[in-house]
Amino acid sequence: MTRLLLLTLFAVSLTAQEIALTFDDLPNHGNLPPGVTRVDVARTFVAALKPASVEFYGFMNAGRADGDAARNEVLRIWRDGGFPLASHSYSHMDLHGNNTEDFKRDIDQNEAALPQLMEGQNWKWFRYPYLREGDTVEKRREIRAYLKQKGYRTAQVTIDFGDYMWNAPYARCMANEDQQAVEELKSLYLEAAEDSLDAGQELSRLLFDRDMKHTMLLHIGAFTGLMLPDLLELLDDLDFKVIPLAEAHSDTAYDSDPDVATTRGETLLMQMALAKKLSYARHPDDAYEDQLDKFCR
Numbered sequence: 001m002t003r004l005l006l007l008t009l010f011a012v013s014l015t016a017q018e019i020a021l022t023f024d025d026l027p028n029h030g031n032l033p034p035g036v037t038r039v040d041v042a043r044t045f046v047a048a049l050k051p052a053s054v055e056f057y058g059f060m061n062a063g064r065a066d067g068d069a070a071r072n073e074v075l076r077i078w079r080d081g082g083f084p085l086a087s088h089s090y091s092h093m094d095l096h097g098n099n100t101e102d103f104k105r106d107i108d109q110n111e112a113a114l115p116q117l118m119e120g121q122n123w124k125w126f127r128y129p130y131l132r133e134g135d136t137v138e139k140r141r142e143i144r145a146y147l148k149q150k151g152y153r154t155a156q157v158t159i160d161f162g163d164y165m166w167n168a169p170y171a172r173c174m175a176n177e178d179q180q181a182v183e184e185l186k187s188l189y190l191e192a193a194e195d196s197l198d199a200g201q202e203l204s205r206l207l208f209d210r211d212m213k214h215t216m217l218l219h220i221g222a223f224t225g226l227m228l229p230d231l232l233e234l235l236d237d238l239d240f241k242v243i244p245l246a247e248a249h250s251d252t253a254y255d256s257d258p259d260v261a262t263t264r265g266e267t268l269l270m271q272m273a274l275a276k277k278l279s280y281a282r283h284p285d286d287a288y289e290d291q292l293d294k295f296c297r
């Protein structure tokens with residue numbers, strides 16, 4: 001092996017990958033195991049994330065908190081933990097099943113609660129529900145322009161392994177007191193997370209010929225709460241440095257707009273692959289869905 005090659009390998013191994021973690025569907029997401037409340041879940045998240053000392057955005061649907069004391073407490077716990085909130089639309093509206101006027105109204109309606117919760121800090125990030133940016137390019141362009149005009153930045157996703165799919169089997173297995181099945185769910189979750197990181201890196205290299213700064217989609221569900229310490233450890237083992245959302249989005253890879261209709265809800269990288277007619281790895285929803293559905297029936 002030449003000395004130059006050795007030096008190159010050494011340099012590569014020193015370059016950490018970078019990734020932002022984002023959390024959708026505050027204040028409530030997914031099935032709960034018996035005896036676990038939304039407030040418990042929120043506390044688990046804050047306890048697991050705090051040691052990382054990074055700004056983690058939670059994407060909120062105010063419509064799911066309106067008039068509900070426990071759900072409002074979830075938002076308070078998130079804010080008291082030092083983490084910011086931003087918009088995921090008021091009612092978690094699906095842009096594909098609704099018209100642009102209703103969608104704009106839903107964006108607007110979510111703005112009533114955010115300024116007060118955020119006390120002058122930046123809440124003008126928008127995460128599209130289901131990652132559905134428009135089933136036609138006309139809808140996509142209209143909503144993009146609307147968000148831009150209102151001063152929002154789209155919080156894109158480049159890594160998604162469908163973490164939400166683990167909540168229902170977890171709740172069933174806990175109800176059955178089947179701890180061994182829960183252990184299997186845990187290893188499957190970490191396997192899926194690692195797969196998605198590989199797929200994201202592969203697409204980034206294919207599209208940009210380099211490792212971009214990634215953004216991972218997660219949800220405030222009971223199972224991801226349980227898994228966060230292990231997930232953070234996995235990222236560390238794989239040399240991923242966890243960074244704030246704004247830092248990830250400072251990567252120029254986020255500036256390009258693939259300008260395609262989304263079909264099921266695709267990550268930014270999948271949208272770019274669609275635009276360039278490149279094949280991409282399986283949709284995350286398909287990879288583990290059947291397997292998870294069989295747990296603890």
Ligand SMILES: [Zn+2]
Nearest residue numbers: 024025129130
């Ligand atoms: Zn969502």
